[in-house]
């Protein structure tokens with residue numbers, strides 16, 4: 221039915237169901253690089269949602285997929301081509317599947333690997349480029365190959381060093397996130413101002429970075445955890461755990477809740493520990509990341525067209541209590 225002929229009830233219902241559908245398809249496409257529908261189906265649904273929100277402004281929300289990262293690289297931003305594609309990551313939802321992943325690695329000759337376990341931060345992936353130790357450019361993941369240049373906004377984030385402790389020319393990647401406390405305060409303010417609220421800290425971080433006014437970013441309390449260097453030789457390290465320490469030395473904010481393990485028992489202990497601690501952390505996490513610790517071995521294992529073979533995300537079951 222043309223949007224003009226819809227009642228507000230019909231439009232509300234359709235916006236709700238369409239948003240969920242577009243979000244799901246967007247996640248499949250942008251996070252798992254594994255879409256379940258053809259692009260034109262996604263685009264049609266996306267455009268229908270855009271026209272519904274235009275016809276019924278009261279149904280617009282900052283959480284709508286039409287406002288989210290990955291749903292569409294907003295043309296207002298300059299484009300940045302990532303020298304190394306920013307891949308997403310395979311994920312598993314049970315310890316049994318994690319064991320399967322590890323067994324598969326062992327069958328591929330990776331016997332008794334050491335893993336580095338890290339927290340999976342619920343934020344927005346960013347890439348930071350440094351030349352001779354100076355921060356020169358920052359971008360979003362975008363579609364993995366082409367991201368959006370958000371350098372001006374990222375320069376407003378205190379935890380991103382403008383100058384490194386060594387004059388390195390290097391790209392680093394991590395997550396930009398909004399602490400839970402800042403998220404609660406922001407939504408409180410928005411309610412007082414009669415604005416719609418963000419559904420979760422991840423959307424709030426994305427909404428604070430993917431907009432054109434750096435002052436808006438400055439006013440939103442955002443932070444970062446840096447956890448990846450595509451070219452680890454520049455760091456002069458041989459393991460992921462050493463890379464994290466080196467990144468901290470350079471001046472980056474690094475989440476040091478990582479743990480080097482080499483047994484299934486330790487992996488399960490780490491998962492249990494952070495399943496319990498999750499609610500008490502000042503930032504949102506949606507799982508843990510298990511990485512082969514040896515960087516040369518990671519390189520040997522490489523990636524499929526979609527995801528690295530040397531890391532996997534174990535996702536926590538969705539939280540019952542609201543964050």
Ligand SMILES: NC(=O)c1cnc(N)c2cc(Br)sc12
Nearest residue numbers: 308309338339340341447509
């Ligand atoms: N520690 C990590 O490697 C990590 C943390 N948080 C995340 N959202 C992601 C995403 C990828 Br892809 S890796 C990673």
